Amino acid sequence: MCLRILFSTIFLSFVTCLNAQEKPATAAPSTPGQADRGDENSKPKFVLSDDVREVLEPLFKSIADADVSRATVELSSDSVLAGQVVESKTSTYQIASRHPNKFTIYLKEPEQRTRIYEDGEKMTVALAPDAYYTIDESIRLQEAVMNLPLPMGPYPEPVLALTLAGVDPSLTFLGGMKKVEIVDRNKFRGRVAAIHLRGEQNDAVTWDFWVTQEDVPKPLRLLFDLTAMLRATGQVRVPQGFAYQLQFDFLSWRVTGEVEESLFAFKPAADAKEYESLEDYMDSIAGAVTEHPLLGKPAPDFKSVTLREGTVSLADLKDKVVVIDFWATWCPPCVAAIPVIKEVTDEYKDKDVVFLALNVAEGEELVKDFVDEKEWDLDIVLDVDGKVSDAFKADAIPQTVVIGKSGIIESVHLGFAGEKELKQRLGDELSVLSIGGRIESSVPEESK
Known part of the structure; x- marks a missing residue:
């Protein structure tokens, strides 16, 4: 379920969903410099230079020899247009581990905080301060690099x-490479003796x-440019002059010393609820009336x-x-929801109900081919630059906004709760709104 996939722009959301489909290249050998040869008759795909x-x-x-690790890494995700940063989001990772199978990964994002605890016997995923689920299987640290239970x-x-600690970074960094080279040996930020590599x-x-330029180097910064990959997939139309970058700054990093055992143990809050799985949690919030910032307010106009x-x-x-x-x-949840929404809204066509399926930030040709393939009888609204979704603060999809005849946003559906539940709830709402009524959840408390 792609319930929570938009951080702020469609480009970041696309990359997040992409994590489940295309991982950074793997299957490289553990010794830096030796290429993945496939069979013995194939030529090496990549050979690392001596320098x-x-x-x-x-x-x-x-890293591979380490028994413990601690790190704090700041992530900046930047959307750049014509050389100017048009949007930037900053998140922070706090990571600790003990080889071979204990770790905690804490991701602090602007709108959400997620933490994974692995104590060597089971894994606990804290999705929110009051929501978590447990996986009764332990995974080793090397597996955790590629196969966490959620992005x-x-x-x-x-x-x-x-x-x-104890993982082999070459499996991630050197597999499926075209080239890696040294760019320069200038000081990092003008202060720290460093070596700059590009891959x-x-x-x-x-x-x-x-x-760092040391006998045992330390990571300082890792900068990814995902623009060419976005173009190559053909699944989104990347504007001319646009770039999408991820910058990881290692604020602290060590693979020696002590790491407290308590970091790997999860202690739920008194009011926390345990769910059976990620899907169980998503189903519990899908379709619920959210605390949307525009709920009960006039809908922003657009053309x-x-x-x-x-x-x-x-x-x-x-x-x-x-x-x-x-x-x-x-x-996929978006695609599943659209026929259901159309079926319900068609029942109220003669009562002044209009359905707008608004595609977020994809190209016209791609959308047309997709709609033709699905044989949808819909005139899709195009939002190639994402301005309409931004105006409606649609930070997650699928998201359905229901606007009453007065122009007030009466309801917000987040996610796809399933055909039966969506039909029931949307039908109930339209039966009220089509005759000029209001929905209780959208009425300000002082007016009730």
């Missing part, structure tokens, strides 16, 4: 490979990596083009009930 090996081998060996930020595997992966991702070369604006739909569903082709 790069001299830089990476001590760092990778110190911990966009493209997390490289930072985990550098911060979990290009077969999947079009490029990275820059700064490490946008449609797939059939028309235009639509909210002003043109005055005195009608408008159901806007924010969706994308790569989001």
Whole structure:
């Protein structure tokens, strides 16, 4: 379920969902410099130069030989247009581990905090301060780099490979590479003696990596540019001059010393609820009326083009009930929800109910081909630049916004709760709104 996938822009959300499909290249040998040869008759795909090996081998060996680790890493995800940062989000990782199978990964994001605890016997995932679930199987640290039970930020595997004790970073960094080279040996931020490396992966991702100039180097910064990969997939239309970058700054990092055993033990809060699984938790919140910032407020006006070369604006739909569903082709719950929403809204067509399926930040040709393949009889509203979804603060998809005849946002559906529940709830809402009524949850407390 792609319930919570938009951090702030569609590009970041796409990368997050992509984590479940395309991981950074693996299957590289543990010795830096030796290529993955496949069968004995194939030619090496990649060979590490001696000067790069001299830089990476001590760092990778110190991690692989470590019994413990502690690190704090700051992540900046930047959307850049024409050389200017147009949007930036900052998150923080706090990671600790003890080889072979104890770790904690704490991700602090602007709107959410998620933590994974592995105590060597079971894994606990704290999805929120009052919600968690337990997996009664232990996983080793090397497996954790690639196979966590949920995405911990966009493209997390490289930072985990550098911060979990006893893992082999070369499996993440050197498999599927086109090249790795030394760029310069200038001081990092003008202060720290450093070596700057650059790598290009077969999947079009490029990275820059700064490490200290020491006998045993330490990571300083890891910068990923995912723009070319986004273009190569063909699943989103990347504007000219746009770039999407992830910058990991290692604020603290060590693979020696002591690590408290208590870091790996989960202690739930008194009011915390245990769920059976991630899906169980998602199902519990899917379709619920959310604390959406626009609930009970006038819907922002917009004007946008449609797939059939028309235009639509909210002003043109005055005195009608408008159901806007924010969706994308790569989001399975979105695709499942649209036919259900159309079926329900069609029942109220003659009562001034309008359904707008608004595609978020995908190209016209891609959307047209997808709609034709699905044989949907819908004139899709296009939001290529994401401005409409931003105006409606649609920070998660699928998301359905129901606007009453007065222009007030009466309800917000988050996620896809299933066909039966969605039909029931949306039908109940439209039966009230179509005759000019209000929904209780959208009425300000002082007015009730």
